[in-house]
Every structure is written in structure tokens, then in C-alpha cells.
Amino acid sequence: MNLITVSGSPHLHGDQSVKKIMWGVVIAMLPAFFVSVWYFGIPALLTILVAIVTCLVAEYLMKRYILHEDASLSDGSAVITGMLLAFNVPSSLPWWQTMLGAIFAIGVAKIAFGGLGKNLFNPALVGRVFLLVSFPVNMTNWPVPTPNHWVLVDAVSGPTALGSLKESLAKGEMIDKISATLPSYQNMFMGQIGGSLGEVSAIAILLGGIYLLYRRIITWHIPVSYLLTVFAFTGIMYLVDPTHYIDPVFHILAGGLMLGAFFMATDMVTSPMTYKGMLVFGFGCGVLTVLIRLWGVYPEGVSFAILIMNATVPLINKGFKPKKFGEVRNG
Amino acid sequence: MKTFKIGGVHPNENKASANQPIEVVPVSKIVFIPVSQHLGNPAKPQVEKGDIVKTGQLIAKGDGFISANVHSSVSGKVLKVEEVIDYCGIRRQSIVIETTEDVWEESIDKSAQIITECTLTSEAIIEKINENGIVGLGGATFPSYVKYKIPEGKKPEFLIINGVECEPYLTADHRLMLEKSREIMVGITILMKGLKVNKAMIGIENNKPDAIAKLSSLTSEFPGITVHALKVKYPQGAEKQLIKALVNREVPSGKLPMEVGCVVQNVGTAFAVYEAIQKNKPLFERVVTVSGKLLSKPSNLLARVGTPITDLIEMAGGIPEDTGKIIIGGPMMGRAASIIEAPITKATSGILVMTTKESKRITPVSCIRCGKCITVCPMGLEPYLLAKLSEAQMWEEAEDDRIMDCMECGSCQFTCPSARPLVDYMRVGKNKVGQIIRNRKN
Amino acid sequence: MNSTILIAVLAICGIGLAAAIILYIVAQKFKVIEDPRIDEVVEFLPGAHCGGCGFPGCRALAETIVKRESLENLNCPVGGKEAMANIAKVLGLEANEVEPKIAVVRCAGSKSNAPHKSSYDGASSCAFAQMLYVGESGCPYGCLGLGDCVVSCQFDAMSIDDETGLPIIDGDKCVSCGACVKACPRQIIEIRNKGKKDRRIYVSCVNMEKGGPARKNCSVACIGCGKCAKVCPFDAITLENNLAYIDFTKCKLCRKCVSECPTNAINELNFPPAKDKPNEVVAVEA
Structure with missing residues (x-):
């Protein structure tokens, strides 16, 4: 007989593991992945592959030679970072820029902080913002989606819905006039609009989000409070002045809001740990997103909003503690 | 259906021995009876080497307010009174008895007849509970009579009987409720009299429908007692959680259930009280669940205190080849044994034999701050933070974050996707913070 | 145009002046008069704040030395003879001879001398293992080998030998601060003469x-x-x-x-x- 093992209680462990969570997220991203390949074709597939492979290689090398720890990649977090990064760039981005973004995401946003679990900011978003400020032209040049588009060359390119809205508003045009030039809600829902790879189709992201909720990888708090805040805030503005502010449904469907709300704001490492904190976090993300979208320079504010809120997470964790059992109420 | 509000987990129940009737373990040749089988001061031995003792005879007397009497579980000759290694390998003062023919004290009523009448006064009942060495059989082994010494200015309203048995594998209380239901009801009635309350509530998780039905059918004969089915959720058997589930009151941090007018007692204790009061039988034997996936015959065994653990495992089919760990108690809060020749005590509610594969912990990885430990903590604590503070030896911060409220139920570690040893570190923290608090008081 | 520049420059200067005055007043008002020799003594102390001298941090030792005006029974094990001699010189005191000391592990229960009877699986913390049970070797006094002493050592002088499972002390790095003595739940480590x-x-x-x-x-x-x-x-x-x-x-x-x-x-x-x-x-x- 072997030596008897002695350890502290509990002697059972549930079926949750980091690996299962991470690969669950990857599965949840698959619908958006298929949609993006369907609309943007081979370039989209290549961008995603380049991003994932670069993230994996970068993580392996940096873990091994910088952190000096077991360079196992099986937890799947690098795959998520790669996929999310690719979801946040246009398919026409040159491959070497995608690679740079991926290396930056893993190196600066993750390994520099000490690896998985210790990073303050969402690595994929840091990578995207890095690309956005480094290569603004390439990053805001969106290929027009064509279903079943299997050619390597991107023929046409155009602005995103939010981009064209902002441009037209800047020219002083009225909403009712601009609306005609914007894509229909149906197209926005299905994904036939210009934009980053993964953000175009609301339905694909919703499917993934439902899967995440079903698997209990995320809870409803962040996505719901985020989306509700955006809806309420833009709704109020729409009611105040419908000639200058577009209706809230547009804001929900346009840009990276859905992707951000379900996949990026909910990243466990960089979001608060209590339900109360999550609600506050989602609210903050929503307010910042709308502020940037309506009055900022950029047409899209999701990445910045989430990154800024990421920085507040330690504070939120401190400020919004869970209600303790048997806590004596004041008064 | 009633349950407690915050936190909780659902481990696999694995109650393999639920349908096994209670069997009696034959008396061992030599028994080792530790004098400290309860919380508080160890009892003082009353016998010496060479003394002849009868079953049920007082062999060690409680020392101080929080302490309990210890009675001989066998009859025979005292071989020695010295330190014997317990299952953790720690030496404890014990009385070693070589058994002869099983002769019981004359005062003990050995008949199976159920005596319902009890004419004793409240004080006499409490005194008899103390005399017979009854301790809480749920696991904490708190001397029972202490709970009935009501502090000034407090008035008990409810007696709460814990038939939850939320630990996986364990079925001892379940079988007891089925086989000794009437005795338990009488025991509860006696306890109500001792406590001077007229309401008692029995909480049973609804994975034991037969026990709920059996006890419910008897409630008409015993006024004041109600049976409540509870939603299955671990750790419902914890005192504070059970009170929350049954009467929706929260025991304040660091206080006893008496603060909200409740006294909690295990069904096993209720049965022991019945035997002590109506049959004059001290607490020297208890029902132990012996279970595990590898055992050929998971069983519920009525064993004398002091019987070696190996004897019980033998009754359940012997120690399997692939044994990796032996747990005394339930799998969530029990302690792993390193010495399996050690004796069982009043506290032993179960013996679990785990396979090698089950025994090894999953290698921990870094915390991914998912917050699941916070979600499942029934006390509303932040286990990840407490474990980290404890690891970093930041005791004051840990105290501020209420590390002493942790009851080590293990829900956090059970859920942690990173398989971090949260409870290990919190126990270190609790130990240290406890010392600091005690030093401050002195 | 010129006036704009002038206003800006003047404004900045004004703010600077105001701040300087406020700072000066505050500094005067809250001035703490302290023996300047404390700072001199601290200069010679290593600044490790290890607590080896029995005081919480180097400054506390310096304050005590200056206050007592004597070096009797006061010693910085980290700075050693040299530091104490320097301090003595500065304060004009007599330096007392203190024998150099070192930490010693008083357990030889290696894996071969005290074979394991069970295998511990859990947090790498002696303090926890001590609460849990006797330890892998079965000896209730022996080294648990989980390295609480190694963690406590600020000077990187300790490590666990993989072969024996016991801590080893690097004599060159050990400054006999006594942190490991406090960390060991079984009081195995002792500070002895070198x-x-x-x-x-x-x-x-x-x-x-x-x-x-x-x-x-x-x-x-x-x-x-x-x-x-x-x-x-x-x-x-x-x-x-x-x-x-x-x-x-x-x-x-x-x-x-x-x-x-x-x-x-x-x-x-x-x-x-x-x-x-x-x-x-x-x-x-x-």
C-alpha cells in the first residue's frame, strides 16, 4: 500500500477548473468566429489564426524565459486573448500589425504584471488600443462584409455605423437624414455591417453570451448593467433631443458594445469579484462608453471605457464588500 | 422550500450507506479511551492501572465548566493510563482497557422498551445530561449541558434539532432518525423540558424523504415538535445556517445561537439524551458511517468509543488495496488520519476511505479573481482575500475582514477553479488571529 | 501678447511664493525636535528592519542606543562588529564584544533517517501542517520541511534541501536575526555562537x-x-x-x-x- 495522504479539509473538489472556464469562453466565441469568417472570408480567418498563434508563442516564450515558470499553455487563456484581439481589429489589418498587437497584449498587459490572474487590464483590449494609436489608419479602415466571401483581396472598404454617424453629425446633419444612410437593425443584428471581426453580429455574440451564462462562467450582472446603462443613458439623450441623438437600440447594436459587454468586461481577472461591485463596474463602463461615443473624439468608446474601469477594479473590490452573515446593522 | 440565503455549494451526495441498517460492532479486545473527547478541558482520570471497570462506569471526570465526563465503553481491566497516539499522530492522555465479558452497570436499563414518561425537573434533566457525559454529536463535541445554562437576561424560544446531515457520504443521523425515531422524539421532548421552551423544530434536508415522513408521522403524539424539509445545500448543518434556514434569524458575528433565542442540538444528541435520561445509559457508543467508493460494504455501525478505526473498516469490508486517504468525519470538514490503529471517539461521525486518485489534491494555479469563493461563502466572507492576507501574515487586516467568522466549511476551496488551498491558509490565519485576540484580552 | 506672457509668469511665481510661505509655516509649526545623533546612528545600521536586535526596525534600535547612551546588551546582528564599532565611535561609547552568531537547525530527521509514514498534500506552510497533524515522519518534534523558515528569511540564507527535506543555512548569508526561530512552529532553530x-x-x-x-x-x-x-x-x-x-x-x-x-x-x-x-x-x- 502507498503512503496514506494527509491534507486539510475539504477533501472534495468541485468540477470547476481554470482550464474548463477558459476553454468554455473559447467555445462561446465560436459563433462570432464563424460569422466573421462568413462575412470577411479568408483574411478574417488568417487574422484570427495569426493572433492566436502569436499569443501562444509569445506566452510560451515569455513564461519560460521571463517568469521562469512551467510554460504550460493548456489553460487556454492565451487562445482567448488572441481570439479577442483578432475580434477587435478589421480583417484588412496587415498580419505583422496583428502580430505586434498580440505580442504587446501578452507581453505588456499580462506577463509584465506576472502572468494569468495578476494583470490589471484586459490584455486583448490593451493590444487593440496599442494598435489603434500606433496604426490609426489601418485600424479604422473597415472592409465591407460580403457573405460567403472567400477571396483574399479586400475590394471595398467603408466606415462603421458609428463612424459614419459621427462624421455626419460633425457635418451638422440631422439624425432623421443620417438614419437613411445607416445599416438596418436587421443587418446590424445579423452582422452585415462594417466593423471589427467579432463585433459585427449581435446574435452571434448573444448566443455565446447565453452559453457563458448557462455554463455559469459569467453572471448576468456585468452585461446587464452595462447594456442597461447604455440603453438608459442614450435613451434619455434621445428623448431630450432626437434630432442630434440617435435612438438607444442603435447604440446597443452598433460597434463593439455587445462584444465588450459579454466577453471583455466580464473577464474574471479584470472585473470586480462581488455582485454589487459588478453592477457598479457595468454601470461605469456604460456611462464612459456613452460619454465617449456622444461627445468624444473617437466614434467608439467600448475599449477605453472598459480599460478605464479595469483600473478602478481594486478600488471597487475594496469598496463593495459582500454582506457578511450576522453583520450588525447600524441603528 | 426553506434554506439559508447566502452562499452554499452542492457536492455529490454519494450516500452509499443510506439503506444499510445500523449494525453493532463487536467489542474489541483492547480499547483506548481518550480523556479529552470534547471541547474544553480534558477530563481527569478516576481509575488506575489494574482497576476493574464495568461498561458505563465513570472513568474520567469533567474538569471545569466546559468539560465532560468520560465513561468506560467496555468492562475489563485498566491496563494503563498514559498518552496514546490519536489518529493525527498526536499523543493524548487515554485510558487503555483490556476487555473481558461485557458487564454493564446495574443502573443501566438494557431493555428495548421505549419509556415516554419523564417526570424529572428541568434542573435534574440538565444535571443528568452533564453526569452522563453527553456532548454535541454533530462534530464539534461541545459539552451539551452548557447549552442549557441560560445566561442572565436571555430567554430561549426555540429548540432546533439538526437532522440535516449535509456532509456527503454520511448517513449515521439518517439511519438513526429512521430506526430510533420514537426515542429521538422523546429525547427532544425531554430537551424542551430542560430548556423550558414549547417549540422544537427538526430540520431535515429533503434528500431524506423517508426520515421526514417517519418523524412527521410522530409529531401528533409529541406536541410542540414540527418537522421541516429543507432544500439540499451544503453547509446547512452549520448551526448559524440552520437557524437562518428555519427561523430566518442571523446569529451575530462572534455570538452564540442563544443571542437569537435558539439552542441547536443534533438528532444523535437527542437520542443520547433519551438514553441518558430514560435508560441511565451514559454516552459510550455512537453510530458511525463507514463509507467510500472502494468499500465492499458501506455501513452504519454502532461502535463503542475507543474501538480502533481499523476494526470498523474491517466490518465494512476491509481496507481496500487502492486506499489513498482515510478521513475521520465527513469529506468536507473531516480530518485525514495518519494513524489508523487509533480509536474512535464521541466525535467520530464517519470514517471515509478514499481512493488514491480522490486523495491527491489538484495542483493549485494562480488565482484568477473569479470571485466564486465569495459567491459560495455562507458567511459572506472573501476567502481569496483572507487566504492571501494570512499567507502574507497580515493578521490585523485579516481580523478586520472577519477571518474569525470563517467556520472552515470548505465551500470556497471546493469551488475554487484554481484549486487554491484557501481553507489551509485561513486556518493558519484563524489560529494566529485567535492568539492575538486572546493575548489582547489578557 | 507680451502681457499674456507676463501675466502667466507672474501668476506662476505668485503661486510658487504662496506655496513656499505656507510650507515654511507648516514646517515650523510641526517641527519635531529630535536628537540628531539618531540619524547618525541609523546611517551605520544596515536598514534591513529584520528585528534581529529585538526592536521593530533599525530606527527603534538607534533611538534606544541614543537614549540609553550605552551599548550594553544592544547589538545589531546584521551590521555586526563593524557597525557597532562605528556607532560607538560616533557616540563616544565603548563597543562591547559580541560573539558572531548563526542559526542552527536542530533536527536531522531527513527522509532517510526518519522515513515518511504518510504524505502531506496541502498548503506549503509548516504552521498549517503543525495544526493538522504530527507530520510526515511521525515525529511530533521534528522538522516539517515545508519551509516557513525559508520564507521568513530576508537574507536569502535558507533553503530546503530536496534530498533530506531539511532546511540548510548558508553561513555566509545568515546574520542571526532570528526571524526563522520565530517562524518555526516547532522551535527547532536556535541562534548559537558561530x-x-x-x-x-x-x-x-x-x-x-x-x-x-x-x-x-x-x-x-x-x-x-x-x-x-x-x-x-x-x-x-x-x-x-x-x-x-x-x-x-x-x-x-x-x-x-x-x-x-x-x-x-x-x-x-x-x-x-x-x-x-x-x-x-x-x-x-x-
């Missing part, structure tokens, strides 16, 4: 059980037979609770007890091999 030429003799066991049970778990346990105490010519060895202890202030490193011990529980460090030159013993004494 000894001439780094030579030390000590009982490498803290087991207070009787001979039988002690030997059952570990082949090199002290069984409390007292042979060493009898053979010691300097009265340095005492026997208490079945355990021998060598008083390092009395021990003259004669090595007689080492060969006498039936269980090899007495450890000698940095001595030349005994068999080759039996006369060496005398030389060492001298």
Missing part, C-alpha cells in the same frame, strides 16, 4: 519523548541516555525531558560527546575528519 573557524557542536534533535518512541520515528533521535553529559569535561551538557542540550557558552568544542552518542544525534560542523588526526582535538581546543 564558533572558532565556523566549528560548531550541537544536539541535532529536540525530541522530548522517551527513547523508545523517539527512536521509532527517527534513527538519529536523542534518546536522553545522558552519556554525552557524563563524558563532557566542561559541564556544558544538560539533560532535561529526555533531551540533551549543549550550552554553547560552555562548550569548548572538544568533540568527546560526538563519538559517545549512541544515535549520532550530536552534530559537528566544519571539523576535519576525526579518524585521520586524533590529536587535532587538542589543537582545536587551544
Whole structure:
């Protein structure tokens, strides 16, 4: 007989593991992945592959030679970072820029902080913002989606819905006039609009989000409070002045809001740990997103909003503690 | 259906021995009876080497307010009174008895007849509970009579009987409720009299429908007692959680259930009280669940205190080849044994034999701050933070974050996707913070 | 245009002046008069704040030294002789001779001497293992080998030997601050004299059980037979609770007890091999 093992209680462990969570997220991203390949074709597939492979290689090398720890990649977090990064760039981005973004995401946003679990900011978003400020032209040049588009060359390119809205508003045009030039809600829902790879189709992201909720990888708090805040805030503005502010449904469907709300704001490492904190976090993300979208320079504010809120997470964790059992109420 | 509000987990129940009737373990040749089988001061031995003792005879007397009497579980000759290694390998003062023919004290009523009448006064009942060495059989082994010494200015309203048995594998209380239901009801009635309350509530998780039905059918004969089915959720058997589930009151941090007018007692204790009061039988034997996936015959065994653990495992089919760990108690809060020749005590509610594969912990990885430990903590604590503070030896911060409220139920570690040893570190923290608090008081 | 620049410059200057005045007033008002010698003493202290001197941090030691105006019973084990001499010079005090000290692990229950009877699986913390049970070797006094001492050491002087499972102390790095002594839940580590030429003799066991049970778990346990105490010519060895202890202030490193011990529980460090030159013993004494 072997030596008897002695350890502290509990002697059972549930079926949750980091690996299962991470690969669950990857599965949840698959619908958006298929949609993006369907609309943007081979370039989209290549961008995603380049991003994932670069993230994996970068993580392996940096873990091994910088952190000096077991360079196992099986937890799947690098795959998520790669996929999310690719979801946040246009398919026409040159491959070497995608690679740079991926290396930056893993190196600066993750390994520099000490690896998985210790990073303050969402690595994929840091990578995207890095690309956005480094290569603004390439990053805001969106290929027009064509279903079943299997050619390597991107023929046409155009602005995103939010981009064209902002441009037209800047020219002083009225909403009712601009609306005609914007894509229909149906197209926005299905994904036939210009934009980053993964953000175009609301339905694909919703499917993934439902899967995440079903698997209990995320809870409803962040996505719901985020989306509700955006809806309420833009709704109020729409009611105040419908000639200058577009209706809230547009804001929900346009840009990276859905992707951000379900996949990026909910990243466990960089979001608060209590339900109360999550609600506050989602609210903050929503307010910042709308502020940037309506009055900022950029047409899209999701990445910045989430990154800024990421920085507040330690504070939120401190400020919004869970209600303790048997806590004596004041008064 | 009633349950407690915050936190909780659902481990696999694995109650393999639920349908096994209670069997009696034959008396061992030599028994080792530790004098400290309860919380508080160890009892003082009353016998010496060479003394002849009868079953049920007082062999060690409680020392101080929080302490309990210890009675001989066998009859025979005292071989020695010295330190014997317990299952953790720690030496404890014990009385070693070589058994002869099983002769019981004359005062003990050995008949199976159920005596319902009890004419004793409240004080006499409490005194008899103390005399017979009854301790809480749920696991904490708190001397029972202490709970009935009501502090000034407090008035008990409810007696709460814990038939939850939320630990996986364990079925001892379940079988007891089925086989000794009437005795338990009488025991509860006696306890109500001792406590001077007229309401008692029995909480049973609804994975034991037969026990709920059996006890419910008897409630008409015993006024004041109600049976409540509870939603299955671990750790419902914890005192504070059970009170929350049954009467929706929260025991304040660091206080006893008496603060909200409740006294909690295990069904096993209720049965022991019945035997002590109506049959004059001290607490020297208890029902132990012996279970595990590898055992050929998971069983519920009525064993004398002091019987070696190996004897019980033998009754359940012997120690399997692939044994990796032996747990005394339930799998969530029990302690792993390193010495399996050690004796069982009043506290032993179960013996679990785990396979090698089950025994090894999953290698921990870094915390991914998912917050699941916070979600499942029934006390509303932040286990990840407490474990980290404890690891970093930041005791004051840990105290501020209420590390002493942790009851080590293990829900956090059970859920942690990173398989971090949260409870290990919190126990270190609790130990240290406890010392600091005690030093401050002195 | 010019006036704009002028206004800006003046405004900045004004703000600067106002701030300077406020700062000056505040600094005057909240000035703490402190003995300037404290700072001088702190200069010579290593700044490790290890607590080895018995005070919380270097400054606390400096304050005490200045306050008492004496170096009696005050010593910085990290800075050693040099630091104390410097401090003495600055304050015009007499530096007292303090023998250099070092931490010693008094357990030899390696994996081969005290074979494991169970395998521990859990947090790498001696404090926790101590709460849980006796430990892998079964010896209730022996080293648990989980490295609480290693974690406590600020000077990187400790490590766990993979082969024996016991901590090793790097004599060059150890400053005898005593952090490991406090960290060890089993009080195995002791601060002892470093000894001439780094030579030390000590009982490498803290087991207070009787001979039988002690030997059952570990082949090199002290069984409390007292042979060493009898053979010691300097009265340095005492026997208490079945355990021998060598008083390092009395021990003259004669090595007689080492060969006498039936269980090899007495450890000698940095001595030349005994068999080759039996006369060496005398030389060492001298």
C-alpha cells in the first residue's frame, strides 16, 4: 500500500477548473468566429489564426524565459486573448500589425504584471488600443462584409455605423437624414455591417453570451448593467433631443458594445469579484462608453471605457464588500 | 422550500450507506479511551492501572465548566493510563482497557422498551445530561449541558434539532432518525423540558424523504415538535445556517445561537439524551458511517468509543488495496488520519476511505479573481482575500475582514477553479488571529 | 501678447511664493525636535528592519542606543562588529564584544533517517501542517520541511534541501536575526555562537519523548541516555525531558560527546575528519 495522504479539509473538489472556464469562453466565441469568417472570408480567418498563434508563442516564450515558470499553455487563456484581439481589429489589418498587437497584449498587459490572474487590464483590449494609436489608419479602415466571401483581396472598404454617424453629425446633419444612410437593425443584428471581426453580429455574440451564462462562467450582472446603462443613458439623450441623438437600440447594436459587454468586461481577472461591485463596474463602463461615443473624439468608446474601469477594479473590490452573515446593522 | 440565503455549494451526495441498517460492532479486545473527547478541558482520570471497570462506569471526570465526563465503553481491566497516539499522530492522555465479558452497570436499563414518561425537573434533566457525559454529536463535541445554562437576561424560544446531515457520504443521523425515531422524539421532548421552551423544530434536508415522513408521522403524539424539509445545500448543518434556514434569524458575528433565542442540538444528541435520561445509559457508543467508493460494504455501525478505526473498516469490508486517504468525519470538514490503529471517539461521525486518485489534491494555479469563493461563502466572507492576507501574515487586516467568522466549511476551496488551498491558509490565519485576540484580552 | 506672457509668469511665481510661505509655516509649526545623533546612528545600521536586535526596525534600535547612551546588551546582528564599532565611535561609547552568531537547525530527521509514514498534500506552510497533524515522519518534534523558515528569511540564507527535506543555512548569508526561530512552529532553530573557524557542536534533535518512541520515528533521535553529559569535561551538557542540550557558552568544542552518542544525534560542523588526526582535538581546543 502507498503512503496514506494527509491534507486539510475539504477533501472534495468541485468540477470547476481554470482550464474548463477558459476553454468554455473559447467555445462561446465560436459563433462570432464563424460569422466573421462568413462575412470577411479568408483574411478574417488568417487574422484570427495569426493572433492566436502569436499569443501562444509569445506566452510560451515569455513564461519560460521571463517568469521562469512551467510554460504550460493548456489553460487556454492565451487562445482567448488572441481570439479577442483578432475580434477587435478589421480583417484588412496587415498580419505583422496583428502580430505586434498580440505580442504587446501578452507581453505588456499580462506577463509584465506576472502572468494569468495578476494583470490589471484586459490584455486583448490593451493590444487593440496599442494598435489603434500606433496604426490609426489601418485600424479604422473597415472592409465591407460580403457573405460567403472567400477571396483574399479586400475590394471595398467603408466606415462603421458609428463612424459614419459621427462624421455626419460633425457635418451638422440631422439624425432623421443620417438614419437613411445607416445599416438596418436587421443587418446590424445579423452582422452585415462594417466593423471589427467579432463585433459585427449581435446574435452571434448573444448566443455565446447565453452559453457563458448557462455554463455559469459569467453572471448576468456585468452585461446587464452595462447594456442597461447604455440603453438608459442614450435613451434619455434621445428623448431630450432626437434630432442630434440617435435612438438607444442603435447604440446597443452598433460597434463593439455587445462584444465588450459579454466577453471583455466580464473577464474574471479584470472585473470586480462581488455582485454589487459588478453592477457598479457595468454601470461605469456604460456611462464612459456613452460619454465617449456622444461627445468624444473617437466614434467608439467600448475599449477605453472598459480599460478605464479595469483600473478602478481594486478600488471597487475594496469598496463593495459582500454582506457578511450576522453583520450588525447600524441603528 | 426553506434554506439559508447566502452562499452554499452542492457536492455529490454519494450516500452509499443510506439503506444499510445500523449494525453493532463487536467489542474489541483492547480499547483506548481518550480523556479529552470534547471541547474544553480534558477530563481527569478516576481509575488506575489494574482497576476493574464495568461498561458505563465513570472513568474520567469533567474538569471545569466546559468539560465532560468520560465513561468506560467496555468492562475489563485498566491496563494503563498514559498518552496514546490519536489518529493525527498526536499523543493524548487515554485510558487503555483490556476487555473481558461485557458487564454493564446495574443502573443501566438494557431493555428495548421505549419509556415516554419523564417526570424529572428541568434542573435534574440538565444535571443528568452533564453526569452522563453527553456532548454535541454533530462534530464539534461541545459539552451539551452548557447549552442549557441560560445566561442572565436571555430567554430561549426555540429548540432546533439538526437532522440535516449535509456532509456527503454520511448517513449515521439518517439511519438513526429512521430506526430510533420514537426515542429521538422523546429525547427532544425531554430537551424542551430542560430548556423550558414549547417549540422544537427538526430540520431535515429533503434528500431524506423517508426520515421526514417517519418523524412527521410522530409529531401528533409529541406536541410542540414540527418537522421541516429543507432544500439540499451544503453547509446547512452549520448551526448559524440552520437557524437562518428555519427561523430566518442571523446569529451575530462572534455570538452564540442563544443571542437569537435558539439552542441547536443534533438528532444523535437527542437520542443520547433519551438514553441518558430514560435508560441511565451514559454516552459510550455512537453510530458511525463507514463509507467510500472502494468499500465492499458501506455501513452504519454502532461502535463503542475507543474501538480502533481499523476494526470498523474491517466490518465494512476491509481496507481496500487502492486506499489513498482515510478521513475521520465527513469529506468536507473531516480530518485525514495518519494513524489508523487509533480509536474512535464521541466525535467520530464517519470514517471515509478514499481512493488514491480522490486523495491527491489538484495542483493549485494562480488565482484568477473569479470571485466564486465569495459567491459560495455562507458567511459572506472573501476567502481569496483572507487566504492571501494570512499567507502574507497580515493578521490585523485579516481580523478586520472577519477571518474569525470563517467556520472552515470548505465551500470556497471546493469551488475554487484554481484549486487554491484557501481553507489551509485561513486556518493558519484563524489560529494566529485567535492568539492575538486572546493575548489582547489578557 | 507680451502681457499674456507676463501675466502667466507672474501668476506662476505668485503661486510658487504662496506655496513656499505656507510650507515654511507648516514646517515650523510641526517641527519635531529630535536628537540628531539618531540619524547618525541609523546611517551605520544596515536598514534591513529584520528585528534581529529585538526592536521593530533599525530606527527603534538607534533611538534606544541614543537614549540609553550605552551599548550594553544592544547589538545589531546584521551590521555586526563593524557597525557597532562605528556607532560607538560616533557616540563616544565603548563597543562591547559580541560573539558572531548563526542559526542552527536542530533536527536531522531527513527522509532517510526518519522515513515518511504518510504524505502531506496541502498548503506549503509548516504552521498549517503543525495544526493538522504530527507530520510526515511521525515525529511530533521534528522538522516539517515545508519551509516557513525559508520564507521568513530576508537574507536569502535558507533553503530546503530536496534530498533530506531539511532546511540548510548558508553561513555566509545568515546574520542571526532570528526571524526563522520565530517562524518555526516547532522551535527547532536556535541562534548559537558561530564558533572558532565556523566549528560548531550541537544536539541535532529536540525530541522530548522517551527513547523508545523517539527512536521509532527517527534513527538519529536523542534518546536522553545522558552519556554525552557524563563524558563532557566542561559541564556544558544538560539533560532535561529526555533531551540533551549543549550550552554553547560552555562548550569548548572538544568533540568527546560526538563519538559517545549512541544515535549520532550530536552534530559537528566544519571539523576535519576525526579518524585521520586524533590529536587535532587538542589543537582545536587551544
